Amino acid sequence: MKKNRLxxxxxxxxxxxRYKSHPWHGIDLGDDAPEVVTCFIEMVxxxxxxxxxxxxxxxxxxxxxxxxxxxxxxxxxxxPQTFCGDQVSDLAKERTGIEDVKGDGDPLDIxxxxxxxxxxxxxxxxxxxxxxxxxIDNDEADDKIIAVLNNDAVYGEYKDICDxxxxxxxxxxxxxxxxKDLPGEKRHCEITHVYGIDEAQDVIKRAMDDYSNRFNNLExxxxx
Numbered sequence: 001m002k003k004n005r006l007x008x009x010x011x012x013x014x015x016x017x018r019y020k021s022h023p024w025h026g027i028d029l030g031d032d033a034p035e036v037v038t039c040f041i042e043m044v045x046x047x048x049x050x051x052x053x054x055x056x057x058x059x060x061x062x063x064x065x066x067x068x069x070x071x072x073x074x075x076x077x078x079x080p081q082t083f084c085g086d087q088v089s090d091l092a093k094e095r096t097g098i099e100d101v102k103g104d105g106d107p108l109d110i111x112x113x114x115x116x117x118x119x120x121x122x123x124x125x126x127x128x129x130x131x132x133x134x135x136i137d138n139d140e141a142d143d144k145i146i147a148v149l150n151n152d153a154v155y156g157e158y159k160d161i162c163d164x165x166x167x168x169x170x171x172x173x174x175x176x177x178x179x180k181d182l183p184g185e186k187r188h189c190e191i192t193h194v195y196g197i198d199e200a201q202d203v204i205k206r207a208m209d210d211y212s213n214r215f216n217n218l219e220x221x222x223x224x
Contacts, residue, residue, distance in 0.1 A: 034129060046071070053078070072175055078109050081107075082107045082210070083214045085213065091141075112149055134195065136192055
């Protein structure tokens with residue numbers, strides 16, 4: 001039987017050199033997840049517009065200009081091969097008592113603290129989660145994992161959310177409560193919890209499982 005050249009491992013490696021991997025599906029979260037995770041960065045604190053990955057092409061696109069003067073106070077992106085679905089929303093229901101919460105259908109968001117000045121997104125970094133913010137946005141669970149850049153000279157020693165100064169958490173909370181504000185548009189957005197490392201790792205594991213359940217046939221589809 002003639003061998004399919006697309007299945008040849010050498011051809012596969014060459015294809016990887018020619019074509020950019022999709023940052024959501026083509027980047028591995030890392031062998032040490034959820035303790036240390038590979039993250040895709042969409043935005044940095046100097047950005048005055050909001051960027052996000054286009055789910056179809058995988059390229060970074062302009063989502064919208066920021067209407068107000070708030071800027072993201074940390075590196076901001078998502079965890080590859082995660083999905084906020086039933087397991088993530090089940091935890092939000094359990095913690096908040098809100099029964100009609102559902103997952104937002106996106107990869108899990110992450111904010112990364114670092115003392116380094118990183119001037120652009122569309123990069124991958126390794127980070128250590130230390131906690132998270134539970135955001136309920138129009139009845140959708142939209143958790144924001146808080147992490148520190150792995151081996152960062154200033155923040156790298158943080159082990160849990162309690163190590164993080166309250167001012168930094170307040171800035172993150174303010175940003176996420178206001179960054180989607182548009183004139184004349186009413187939104188119901190609230191932060192119900194700020195949680196520590198154990199719950200952050202639980203959320204990541206659930207998002208990994210949600211991804212596996214949602215895209216369980218993705219690999220076979222790509223081999224067609």
